[in-house]
Amino acid sequence: MLAVPKRTHIHPLERRILLKHADDPQYDVSIDCYLRHGGYAELRKAAAMPPEQIVQEVADSELRGRGGAGFPAGMKWKFLDRKSGKPVYLICNADESEPGTFKDRQLIHKDPHQLIEGMMITAFAIRAKLAFIYIREEMPLGARILEAAIAEARRHNLVGDDILGTGFACDIVVHRGAAAYICGEETGLIESLEGKRAYPRIKPPYFPAAIGLYQCPTIVNNVETLCNVKHIVALGGKEFSRIGTPGNTGTRIWCLSGQVRNPGYFELEGGRHTYGDLIYRMGGGLREGRALQAVIPGGTSAKVWRAGERFTGKLRNGDPFNWGIEDVPLDFDGPMAAGSMSGSGAVIVIDDSADIVEVLANINAFYAHESCGQCTPCREGSLWMRKITSRMVGGAARPEDADLLAAIGDQIAGRTICAHGEACAWPTQSFVAKFRDKFTAKAGEDPERARSRSLRLV
Amino acid sequence: MAADLPPETLQAIDGLIARYPQARSALMPILHAIQKEQGCISLEMQEWAAAQLGLTPIQVREVVSFYPFYREHPIGARHIRVCRTLSCALNGGYRVCDAFKSAFATELGEVSPDGRVTVEFAECLASCGTAPVALVDDVLHENLTDEQVAAICEQIKRDTPARPAPPAPDNA
Numbered sequence: 001m002l003a004v005p006k007r008t009h010i011h012p013l014e015r016r017i018l019l020k021h022a023d024d025p026q027y028d029v030s031i032d033c034y035l036r037h038g039g040y041a042e043l044r045k046a047a048a049m050p051p052e053q054i055v056q057e058v059a060d061s062e063l064r065g066r067g068g069a070g071f072p073a074g075m076k077w078k079f080l081d082r083k084s085g086k087p088v089y090l091i092c093n094a095d096e097s098e099p100g101t102f103k104d105r106q107l108i109h110k111d112p113h114q115l116i117e118g119m120m121i122t123a124f125a126i127r128a129k130l131a132f133i134y135i136r137e138e139m140p141l142g143a144r145i146l147e148a149a150i151a152e153a154r155r156h157n158l159v160g161d162d163i164l165g166t167g168f169a170c171d172i173v174v175h176r177g178a179a180a181y182i183c184g185e186e187t188g189l190i191e192s193l194e195g196k197r198a199y200p201r202i203k204p205p206y207f208p209a210a211i212g213l214y215q216c217p218t219i220v221n222n223v224e225t226l227c228n229v230k231h232i233v234a235l236g237g238k239e240f241s242r243i244g245t246p247g248n249t250g251t252r253i254w255c256l257s258g259q260v261r262n263p264g265y266f267e268l269e270g271g272r273h274t275y276g277d278l279i280y281r282m283g284g285g286l287r288e289g290r291a292l293q294a295v296i297p298g299g300t301s302a303k304v305w306r307a308g309e310r311f312t313g314k315l316r317n318g319d320p321f322n323w324g325i326e327d328v329p330l331d332f333d334g335p336m337a338a339g340s341m342s343g344s345g346a347v348i349v350i351d352d353s354a355d356i357v358e359v360l361a362n363i364n365a366f367y368a369h370e371s372c373g374q375c376t377p378c379r380e381g382s383l384w385m386r387k388i389t390s391r392m393v394g395g396a397a398r399p400e401d402a403d404l405l406a407a408i409g410d411q412i413a414g415r416t417i418c419a420h421g422e423a424c425a426w427p428t429q430s431f432v433a434k435f436r437d438k439f440t441a442k443a444g445e446d447p448e449r450a451r452s453r454s455l456r457l458v
Numbered sequence: 459m460a461a462d463l464p465p466e467t468l469q470a471i472d473g474l475i476a477r478y479p480q481a482r483s484a485l486m487p488i489l490h491a492i493q494k495e496q497g498c499i500s501l502e503m504q505e506w507a508a509a510q511l512g513l514t515p516i517q518v519r520e521v522v523s524f525y526p527f528y529r530e531h532p533i534g535a536r537h538i539r540v541c542r543t544l545s546c547a548l549n550g551g552y553r554v555c556d557a558f559k560s561a562f563a564t565e566l567g568e569v570s571p572d573g574r575v576t577v578e579f580a581e582c583l584a585s586c587g588t589a590p591v592a593l594v595d596d597v598l599h600e601n602l603t604d605e606q607v608a609a610i611c612e613q614i615k616r617d618t619p620a621r622p623a624p625p626a627p628d629n630a
Contacts, residue, residue: 005600087479099543099582130479137490137527138539138583140596173477176490178525181581195485195511197524214480257545257586264587300544346586348545362544366581372524456552457544 001028002145004109007264011282015269017243017251018227022110029145031152034113040158042233046121047164049233054125058229060237062249066103067093067184067222068299068344070332073229074237077219079209080126086216087129090170091193092119094135094142094223095177095184098299099366100346103253103265104223108135108142111227112149116172118226120159121233123170126219131172134189137179146174181370185418186220187212188372199374200418224253244270248331256283258349259290268330275334276326279349290351294434295325297335298343300363301423303430311338340430353455356438357397360431361389362457367424375416381408382424389428390458392439395447402439406432461506467495471510481511485521489528497532526581533576534562534569535618539593542579545586554590554602555579561611573621574614 006023010016021027021037034040046054059074080088092115096104107115115133123131135143150172153159161169180198182188187201190213212218228250232240241249248270257263261284268278275297279285286292292307311323315337328334335342350359368386373379385408392401405428413425432439461468471491475484485507492503499507504518522528540546540555555566558577564570567578585591588600592610599610 096584097582100545100586102584102586105584136584138580138593141598175483176487178486178490178527179580180525180527192486193483194480195482195513195521196517197520255587257589258548263545263589296544348548348586350548354548359544359548362542362547366543369526369581455548455550457547 001030002141002148003028004141006110011266013273013277013282014267015243015251016267017231018114018224018253019106019111019265019267022106027110029110029112029149031113031149031156034111039113040117040156042230043117043120043124043158044164046124046233047166047168049124051125051127054121054233057232057237057240058125061228061232061240062237062247063225063228063232063240064248064332065222066224066228066252066345068098070342073221073225076209076221077122077126079207080219081210081217084217088126089213089216089218090119090123090126090128090131091186091189091213091218091220092131092133092223092226093184093186093189093220094133094139095181095189096139096223096344097136097181097184098301098344098346099363100255100257100296100299100348101344102255102257103345105139105142106253106265107223107227108139109145112145113153114227114230115146115223116149116153116159118229119172120153120163120170121229122219122221122226124163124168125229127168128170128219131170132193132213133172133174134177134183134193135174136177136183140176143174143176150174180372181366182372182418182420185420188418189220190218197372199372200420202417244272245331247271247333252331252345254278254330255344255346256349257346258296259287259351259354260349261285261287271329271331271334273330274326275328275330275347276324278330278347280326283349286349286351290353292325292349293352293354293356294350294359296346296348296350297328297338298341299346300348300366301426302335302343303340303426304434305338305340306434309434313337354457355393355453355455356431356435357389357442358393358453358457360427361386361393363427364389364424365458367420367427371420371424375421377412377415378421378424381412384408385424385428392442393450393458395445395450397439397442397445399440399443401443402432402436405439461492461503463492463495467491475510482513482517485511485513485518486525489518489522493528498529500530532569534564534574535621536575536614537593537595538575538577539580539583540577541581541583541585541589541591543582543586546583546589546591549589550602551590553604554592554607557604557607558592558611561608569623571622573623574618 063073064070183198188198192198208218364386368382371382409425409429474487508518562570
């Protein structure tokens, strides 16, 4: 039996729905185990429902996509072009690559049939001809677990031809990536699945729901989003929407990492907790003798927060807010109000032992490596930002570097085909804006000291 | 052109093509199969893959050259990929990488002198909660300490026979 280590301590603040069984030491990835726990009951239920009703339940649930953008899943499905008569495809985006994110890993490795059930319900709902799971190359065990689980489900008539005797047919193909971050961008993923370089497509006007894989209508959803579909069918959309808060329904799996005592993943009801709860109550706070320096609230492409800063303004309902980092609601809207984003739910804690310029240099190296090269501002700009921050770290910083970096970032965001432009510009723009004093001070640093640092990040 | 691949791999490749509505989609899995079997994807095999799918060789090479995982030159017997990205780096990823390199007296991306390993950095292995991490071939090692890295290196040296590279030709 293929298995990964389990995390036996589940924090009392968690509300586990998607991960309900995942860390149970007795629970395994076999279909027998899944069926013993009531698995595939929702697929049976969905198979007896009109497809439009499943779509409506997902719309009613107000489920927002868990891949990063937070777009309502039901609305995405409703955009599907059904008039063209072309086949419809479903793609599960399992390219989990945003630095700081490791939630889909848990769902794939510990409860693969939940994902398969969610996908087949979705396939029923959108009348998909064929479904794909695009899984990143660096999860070889995950790919094997999924292949084995799909084969089991096929033998049980839950995937493949004539599913549950309904006459509906849809198979699932596991497609492995090859270590390119840009494949997480849905149109880049589609190009990759077509056997090409993963160059993202220009959108609008045509989104994948209208013109996607093989120029056919295609729905691309994240692993966590698709797993939720099963629970929406179980509860009904309206009932599901009572979990969490309006606009942040259901649970979300938050990933806490970096320089914190107890890193890990925590499934939490939407809007009921704060970043402070996650970092201090669940994560145990900073390590001995360390102070908070910064928090990246939603994957490394999210704009950074500096310890001690205050966020003020008015919420959409008109209520004023005045938050420190620890007060920001752990949901889609809180980080947005605080000038950043929750992205893929990846929270990275940085303490005062790290050189903040070096943190940015590490991030810049990532985005420069991962730019697909299609658009000049991103291809060249990400490289320049990497080169400048690496030079600064190496003891050759100049007083004008902060302005230069900010100027490069400003010339990338909004000028590229896909959001990688923003993803690579936002860290530089926000780090320089929030930590200008540290970037400026670098110019006076003793090169010898710069070279002899104990914690290297580039 | 005949491919130097075992019959079961050739059969698997036929199956791969049949899985997709359009043959070209099978390109990445075919490249995976070739690289798994031969350690890298030579220009000859790229031409072979193109012929299987009715593509031009350049349509294959642009894919091989785009994706970091595909390579045109062989690497060491074992492939060590240390996560370089932020959460791992904040928890000693660079030190882990240095330890692997020094255990095999090698540099990043090179074949070690004993031929046993190639050590590379990987960009975020999506296991940030158990940083620092490294993939050794298909196995993920988490929460790496100096002792664990040393143990992994010892294990590799026990399990994997040395196969030093032949001396480079003079006209290289």
